Amino acid sequence: xxxxxxxxxxxxxxxxxxxxxxxxxxxxxxxxxxxxxxxxxxxxxxxxxxxxxxxxxxxxxxxxxxxxxxxxxxxxxxxxxxxxxxxxxxxxxxxxxxxxxxxxxxxxxxxxxxxxxxxxxxxxxxxxxxxxxxxxxxxxxxxxxxxxxxxxxxxxxxxxxxxxxxxxxxxxxxxxxxxxxxxxxxxxxxxxxxxxxxxxxxxxxxxxxxxxxxxxxxxxxxxxxxxxxxxxxxxxxxxxxxxxxxxxxxxxxxxxxxxxxxxxxxxxxxxxxxxxxx
Amino acid sequence: xxxxxxxxxxxxxxxxxxxxxxxxxxxxxxxxxxxxxxxxxxxxxxxxxxxxxxxxxxxxxxxxxxxxxxxxxxxxxxxxxxxxxxxxxxxxxxxxxxxxxxxxxxxxxxxxxxxxxxxxxxxxxxxxxxxxxxxxxxxxxxxxxxxxxxxxxxxxxxxxxxxxxxxxxxxxxxxxxxxxxxxxxxxxxxxxxxxxxxxxxxxxxxxxxxxxxxxxxxxxxxxxxxxxxxxxxxxxxxxxxxxxxxxxxxxxxxxxxxxxxxxxxxxxxxxxxxxxxx
Numbered sequence: 001x002x003x004x005x006x007x008x009x010x011x012x013x014x015x016x017x018x019x020x021x022x023x024x025x026x027x028x029x030x031x032x033x034x035x036x037x038x039x040x041x042x043x044x045x046x047x048x049x050x051x052x053x054x055x056x057x058x059x060x061x062x063x064x065x066x067x068x069x070x071x072x073x074x075x076x077x078x079x080x081x082x083x084x085x086x087x088x089x090x091x092x093x094x095x096x097x098x099x100x101x102x103x104x105x106x107x108x109x110x111x112x113x114x115x116x117x118x119x120x121x122x123x124x125x126x127x128x129x130x131x132x133x134x135x136x137x138x139x140x141x142x143x144x145x146x147x148x149x150x151x152x153x154x155x156x157x158x159x160x161x162x163x164x165x166x167x168x169x170x171x172x173x174x175x176x177x178x179x180x181x182x183x184x185x186x187x188x189x190x191x192x193x194x195x196x197x198x199x200x201x202x203x204x205x206x207x208x209x210x211x212x213x214x215x216x217x218x219x220x221x222x223x224x225x226x227x228x229x230x231x232x233x234x235x236x237x238x239x240x241x242x243x244x245x246x247x248x249x250x251x252x253x254x255x256x257x258x259x260x261x262x263x264x265x266x267x268x269x270x271x272x273x274x275x276x277x278x
Numbered sequence: 279x280x281x282x283x284x285x286x287x288x289x290x291x292x293x294x295x296x297x298x299x300x301x302x303x304x305x306x307x308x309x310x311x312x313x314x315x316x317x318x319x320x321x322x323x324x325x326x327x328x329x330x331x332x333x334x335x336x337x338x339x340x341x342x343x344x345x346x347x348x349x350x351x352x353x354x355x356x357x358x359x360x361x362x363x364x365x366x367x368x369x370x371x372x373x374x375x376x377x378x379x380x381x382x383x384x385x386x387x388x389x390x391x392x393x394x395x396x397x398x399x400x401x402x403x404x405x406x407x408x409x410x411x412x413x414x415x416x417x418x419x420x421x422x423x424x425x426x427x428x429x430x431x432x433x434x435x436x437x438x439x440x441x442x443x444x445x446x447x448x449x450x451x452x453x454x455x456x457x458x459x460x461x462x463x464x465x466x467x468x469x470x471x472x473x474x475x476x477x478x479x480x481x482x483x484x485x486x487x488x489x490x491x492x493x494x495x496x497x498x499x500x501x502x503x504x505x506x507x508x509x510x511x512x513x514x515x516x517x518x519x520x521x522x523x524x525x526x527x528x529x530x531x532x533x534x535x536x537x538x539x540x541x542x543x544x545x546x547x548x549x550x551x552x553x554x555x556x
Contacts, residue, residue, distance in 0.1 A: 095467060118476060129476065154472060163467035168476055170460045175453065181518045182448045188516035189373060189441035194432060198396060198407065198446055238466035239553055240459045243525030250519045275517055 001143050002027055004059030006052070006074055008041050012065035014121035015090070015130070017044045018147035029055040056081035061143060063088045064101075065117070069226040071097060075104040084108045086136045090115035092227045094166060094234040095159030102134075102158045111136040114158045116165035122149040133160035166234040170245065173224055174231070177248030180214050180255070183267070184274035192271075211267050217251075218258035218265045218273075225252045279421055280305055282337030284330070284352055286319050290343035292399035293368070293408070295322045296425035307333040334359035339421060341366045342379075343395070347504040349375060353382040362386045364414045368393035370505045372444060372512040373437030380412075380436045389414040392436045394443035400427040411438035444512040448523065451502055452509070455526030458492050458533070461545070462552035470549075489545050495529075496536035496543045496551075503530045 004027045005016045016026035028041050031051040041048065049055050056062060056078055062085060064074045071091045078087060087105045089098060089112070102112040113134040122128035125148040132140050133154035141151035154160050186192040196207035228249035232242035254274050258265055282305045283294045294304035306319050309329040319326065327333050334340060334356055340363065342352045349369045356365060365383045367376060367390070380390040391412040400406035403426040410418050411432035419429035432438050464470040474485035506527035510520035532552050536543055 126479075129479070131472070152472075154469075157468075160467070160469060160472075163464070164469045164472045164476070167460050167464040167467070167469060167473050170463070171456065174456055178449065178452055178456070178522050181513060181522060182445050184518045185448070185513050185516040186441070186445040188518075189438075189445070189512075190435075191432075191438060191442040191445060194409070194430075194438075194442045195445045198442070201407070234467075235459060235463050238463040240462045240466075241525035241528045243521035243528070244456055244459060247519035247521030247525075250521070 001025070001060045002058055003061045003063060003143060004028065004049075004055040005046065006055070006062060006064050006078070007033065007066055008037060008046060009065065010040070011117060011121050012063070013040050013044050013046070014123055014128070015063065015065065015117070015144075015149060016041075016046050018122050018144050018149035020045050022144050022147040024143050027055055027059055052077050053081045056083040056085075059083075059085060061086040061088060061140060063090055063115070065090045067091075067223055067226055068093045068097070068230045071101050072104060075101045079104050079107055079110075082108050084110050086111045086113060086139060088113045088115045088132075088140055089162075090117050090130065092116075092165050092169060092230060093162055094230045094237065095162045096233065096237055097230065098159050098162040111139075112158060113137050113140050114161040115140070116161035116168075118165065118168055122147075124148055126150065131161040131164055134158045163234065166231050169227060170231050170235070173228065174244050174248050176213050176217055177228070177251040178244075179210050180217060180251045180270070180274055181247065183211065183214055184271050187271040188275055212264065214270055215264035215267055218255045218261065218270060219263040221252040221255035222257075222259045225249050225256060228252060279303070279338045280336055281339045281341060281421060282306065282327075282333040283324065284333070284340060284342050284356070285311065285344055286315060286324060287343065288318070289395060289399050290341070291318050291322050291324070292401055292406070293341065293343065293395070293422075293427060294319075294324050296400050296422050296427035298323050300422050300425040302421050305333055305337055330355050331359045334361040334363075337361075337363060339364040339366060339418060341368055341393070343368045345369075345501055345504055346371045346375070346508045349379050350382060353379045357382050357385055357388075360386050362388050364389045364391060364417060366391045366393045366410075366418055367440075368395050368408065370394075370443050370447060370508060371440055372508045372515065373440045374511065374515055375508065376437050376440040389417075390436060391415055391418050392439040393418070394439035394446075396443065396446055400425075402426055404428065409439040409442055412436045441512065444509050447505060448509050448513070451506065452522050452526050454491050454495055455506070455529040456522075457488050458495060458529045458548070458552055459525065461489065461492055462549050465549045466553055490542065492548055493542035493545055496533045496539065496548060497541040499530040499533035500535075500537045503527050503534060506530060 116131040119128035199207040232245035236242040394409040397406035477485040510523035
């Protein structure tokens with residue numbers, strides 16, 4: 001199978017490498033992409049076919065792996081080429097947005113698969129899971145058989161894999177945001193040391209681990225903002241309060257311009273940004 | 279020292295028992311209290327002095343341990359007796375409300391201590407901490423020396439112990455509420471089994487432990503609503519987003535009328551309440 005990847009970031013390129021190791025060809029389109037993406041794609045054996053139209057012409061399967069807010073635009077760009085193969089949306093979007101993506105791509109007869117990637121970039125077996133729902137889920141799963149990426153088949157319902165992704169990320173990223181808010185508050189009120197001491201009593205290294213979580217946030221905060229809004233939307237759609245993840249989005253917004261600083265960041269730097277006193 | 283307890287619930291009576299084991303006398307006022315409170319107080323050796331006025335007349339130290347929303351009313355009732363001893367507010371209130379309490383009680387010359395109780399009722403050494411801030415903190419700490427309750431002395435600043443309590447509970451109870459929202463969303467969207475399966479891959483028993491946390495919430499949800507509002511207020515006062523804990527308050531509100539059901543509750547019952555389909 002020829003699988004086209006739109007747009008191979010650090011996660012996308014690892015998924016492409018899994019497809020290659022499973023015996024498929026991985027294609028990409030360099031048109032309009034930066035030198036870092038080109039280097040990453042070449043390093044891992046992706047074949048450059050030039051532009052999105054060519055990618056859609058040559059691919060049996062197209063994988064969209066992009067920031068959640070871009071998912072519909074990417075789908076539209078693919079639909080405009082008249083693509084009618086299998087289209088996998090592997091993005092962290094709400095079930096509602098996933099269904100909107102499906103509506104866009106299915107116009108020309110493409111078969112849409114809802115994909116949810118859970119875990120780190122797929123370089124080690126058992127660490128990365130691609131959950132798949134929708135009628136063509138099995139055809140996509142076989143593209144990765146024998147690779148380090150674990151494909152998990154769900155039902156034929158578009159939106160199911162996305163719902164799982166939203167619920168899963170709601171805890172990991174929501175907890176990271178909550179810890180930021182807590183340590184920001186503790187610092188502002190002069191009780192951070194006392195809080196850390198109490199956390200250490202609760203369990204060895206808890207304080208260290210929690211501050212390390214907070215220090216790791218700025219490297220990713222900029223691309224988690226949209227995802228938090230997708231989760232908030234998912235909660236609201238399911239009748240649950242959306243406040244956890246709207247607050248998380250606000251936390252990540254405050255930390256987003258530490259993107260280009262050293263990572264992990266210093267705790268004082270992160271808390272200063274959260275408190276608006278950088 | 280004679281220490282008066284207003285109003286000894288399951289936590290309060292354990293603190294009183296610690297004071298007794300440290301050689302102090304523990305007093306309480308049965309006026310207007312129910313038979314369960316009376317039985318608990320008698321069982322643990324608290325002396326009944328009748329009413330609040332008498333309690334204030336006879337006590338060197340008064341401890342207020344009550345729901346956060348009642349903290350100011352309790353302080354007012356004590357102030358009205360002309361009490362001028364040491365007044366410990368051990369409630370889960372924001373630093374701002376703690377300062378309001380201090381303002382009320384200090385009118386007659388009482389010395390106010392900000393107390394924060396962290397942990398379970400104090401029946402076992404090393405499990406319960408009473409953090410104390412304010413000028414008279416050391417006088418209060420000695421009332422518990424040698425007991426299973428660990429008194430921790432902070433600064434002389436009223437509001438500091440409360441700030442610590444708010445930050446600490448922000449994580450424990452905020453995470454419990456977040457888990458409720460996540461499992462409520464997952465159930466509504468039909469992905470609870472898939473989510474639990476993914477959680478189990480992340481670590482053995484995570485799914486079981488997280489559902490157990492959710493099942494344990496209804497027993498306490500009714501008395502955590504106010505506390506979440508205090509935490510939200512504390513976050514806002516410290517310049518951090520208050521949405522996590524306003525959402526937590528909403529979650530606990532939905533579960534509050536499961537108070538009288540069996541505990542721990544069944545997961546289906548809890549999720550049904552959260553989804554409004556009980």
